[in-house]
Amino acid sequence: MGHEGDGYIWGYQLSKRSGVRSGVLYPQLDRMLDEGWLKDHWEERQDGQKRPPRRYYTLTDSGRRELGAVAHRIQTEQRFSTLRGALA
Template sequence: MKVTYSLALVAMTVLEMDREDDGRLWGYAISKRSGVRSGVLYPQLDRMLGEGWLADHWEERTEGQKRPARRYYTLTDEGRRELGAIASRVKTERQFKGLRGVFA
């Protein structure tokens, strides 16, 4: 998979959220935190699912719940390795210079 600026941004966000949010990742939260709009984000998440970097499941609906069920994403061990490799590239490659100060 080619590493674009938006993929790098999503990868870094997913890694950060995985550490901080107990692995409870869902699209809207990833979009808000990364600043990547949904039209770019969801195709990337689908590709990550296809590569085996993420697993997904739908939240269970509760009685009286007014919003739609959320689709949660879980980072796999392979995903941690692959997104970790992307994070390493962000730290060294010139094209990602703008992301270096965004993530610790």
């Protein structure tokens, strides 16, 4: 468990893919964990591993529903029209 192919992604990788700085991303991930949108786990240490263990995240069913609702609002509400252009 804990590889991107099984729905998990680690924080640094998510930061790089999204272009969101870690100082902005990690507080958001913490909020999403608190709200039940995400679940997380730490990778197991491997013998000889020199880097710190990675923390992996995946969406919960609740998180998928909530983010789907946010995406729908972005697509349909006029106040998000400038954001739609940026995400296209």
